Amino acid sequence: MLKEYIYETISSSLESLTFGMLYKISNKHFKIERYDFKNTVDELVAEGEIRYSYRHGCSFLEKSFEKPIQISKRIFLVPHQMNFSVRPDDIAIKIQSGISFGRGDHPTTRLALKSIEYAFESNSFFDSCCRNSTVLDIGTGNGILAIACVLFGAKTATGIDTDTCARKEAKDNADINGLGDRIIISDKTVENITGQFSIITANLRYPTLKRLYPVMTELTATDSLLIFSGVKVSECNELARLYTKNNFICCREESEKNWCALVFKKQ
16 A cells, blocks of 8 residues: 555645655654655666656656556557567557656646647547648657657658757657657747648647747648647637637646647638
8 A cells, every 4th residue: 555655645746855855744644754765766666667867966756657558548658678468459659768858757747648649549640630631840859749640640741840869869750669760850940830731740849839829820721730838728728718819729638647639620
C-alpha cells in the first residue's frame, strides 16, 4: 500500500516533490519511520517506477519514463533500446533519451498524444481528414507527435523546430520507429511553411498559439484538425473563443494537472 501511495502521490502532484516533502505527506497517512520510508522509495527507484531528477541544485522524485509506459488506451512509450510487444491495434512509440521536449513525462505531451488518438479513432474525423493525411508538427521537439500521427495512419508528417539539437533527436527517433522516409524534419519557421495540412499539432504555450491564429487559418482547409496542447486550464476558454470565433469548432477538451489540450476542426 505504501508503494502504491508513493507512486500515485508523485504521479498526481501538481508540483515537483523532494524526498522530504514526499515523506511529510506520506507520514500523515502511514506514520512510518524515515529510514523505512527511504527503503521503500529506494525499492521503487530500483524497480524503475520512479526516479530522482536534479534541478537548480535540488533533487526531486518523479515518475520514471525509462520503461514502457501506457499513455492512453492504445499508445505506449517505449525506451528505444527495449523490446516490447503490444497488441496488433496498439501503438508503440520508441523514444531515445535526450534533452528535447516530448519524453512523455510532462502532462502536455500526454494530453497531445491522447488527442491524436481521439482524432484517429473518431469516425467523424477519420474519413474526412485522417486517412492519407498530411501532418504539420510545429515545435516538434523530439518528434513524438509527428511519429504518433504517422503510426496511427497519417501518410506523411513534417516536423519543424528552430533548435538544432531537437531536429537531430527528432530525425533519430523517426528512424528508430522506421519512419525516416515518411517524416521530414525541417528548420523552417511556421511563417515560411506553404501549402495546407490535414492535421496540425502544436504543443506550445498560449501566447504563441494565439499569435499563430492567422497562420493556422492559412495552413488548413475545410475539415482539417488542429491539435493543441501546452495551454494552462485558465487559458483554455480564451483560446477556444479565439479559434471558434470564425473558422473552427472545438471538438474536444481534456485537462491534466492544470494543463489543457484542445482539438479544433476547420469549418
